[in-house]
Amino acid sequence: MIRSWLAYLLLLLLDALTWISIDGYLYYLLLRVLLMLPLLSLFLFIAGNRFLKLQLKTSKKGCVIHMPTSLPLLVCSGIRIQGSWKNCFYESSETISLEVKHREQKLQIPKLGSGKYELQLNSIQTRDLLGLFRKTQSWDKEVTTFCFPQPCTVTQVQYTNLLQEARQSLTGVFSSDYELKEHHEGEPVRRIHYKASYRLQKTMVREFQKEESAVVLLHLCFPQEQKICECLLAIACGICRKASPQDLVRIRWRTAGGRQTAELQGPQDMEGFLRKLLSMPRFCEVSRDSQDALYLDEAFAALFEQEAGI
Incomplete structure (x- = not known):
């Protein structure tokens, strides 16, 4: 901003030289223009700040900063936001500083590990077209929560x-944040209960190594939205699916609104699917009577009866 004012004062000095070297009329004409430019820039700057609003939307690789109108981008030479990412599970954070140049701009998620993230925008700084004026306003919105991936x-x-x-x-x-019930020989169903463990991958794979033909019954509590739970349940089914990949797999589970059904068919590369499952935050334990909880019903074991030959 200091450089902008110095450049503006230099223009006034050059205009004064026209009084000496050229003509007084040209001097007054240029002087009026130079005096009107900061006022016009200030007026547009004030109008643009009134229409400046930011909305945060979830994307696959981070979040999208959306502006309802492009007027602030037209009347401001720069819009910079300051904030911080916080990973709730690992309790790590990272500051962000981003120059907004488009109505929709992606904000990449930091490499702090998978899980639940909290995004806090602390301040928004805007500059007018000439760079003579600057305004910094604090962000008084609530903390926005995302889950990545x-x-x-x-x-x-x-x-x-x-x-x-x-x-x-x-x-x-x-x-230590999971319970594994001992599997007795001759028992058709291996019961594994997880309490939202980030060690889920190692535990499940080791159990499959011991007895790949075993039927697995999962009890998972997901106090989240139903659509997210449907995705996670479909992924969980992929963990257990080892034989006859061409057959149709039906997933059944209960919710507070009744029984739900989903279907899976055909093979697909599952590289990285556990990262999606483990990306969910550390869940609170909920009882089976909780109205906000989605959980796998006992009927989930019936999905794998054909595989185990029961």
């Missing part, structure tokens, strides 16, 4: 690539 609908599943990759990279110990 975003779960996507899975319609075809395949287990081979995942199992092969997991067998090569199994290290570490199990986490």
Whole structure:
């Protein structure tokens, strides 16, 4: 801003030289123009700030900053936002500073790990067209929450690539935030109960290695939106799906609104699907009577009866 004012004063000085070298009429004409430009820029700057509104929308790789109108971009030479990303699970954060140049601009998510993120915009700074005026306003909106990577609908599943990759990279110990019931020989159903563990990948793969023909019954509590749960349940079914990949798989589960059904058919590369499942935040435990919870019903075991030959 100081440079802009120095440049403006330099123009006034050059205009004064026209009084000496050329003509007084030309001097007054240029002087009026130079005096009107800051006033016009200030008027447009004030109008643009009144229409400046930002909306945050979720995208696959971060979020999208959306402006309802492009007027602020036309009357401002720069719009800069300051804020911070916070990963709620790992309790890590990263500051952001972004120059907004389009009505819809992507804000990339930082590499702080998968999970639930909170985006806090602290301030918005705008400059007029000439760079003579600047305004900084604090962001008084509530913290916006996102989950990354975003779960996507899975319609075809395949287990081979995942199992092969997991067998090569199994290290570490199990986490203490899950319960694994002992499997007795002759029992047709292996019951595994997870409490939203980020160690889900290692645990499930190890159990499949022990007995790949076992039927797996999952009890998962997801206090989230139904669409997200449908995606996660479809992915969970892909974990258990190992035989007859061409057959149709039906998923059934109960919600507060009644029984739900989804269908999966055909094989598909499942690389990275566990990242989608593990991307959900640390869930609170909910009872089976909770109206806000979605959980897998006991009938989920019936999906794998044909596979286990029960």
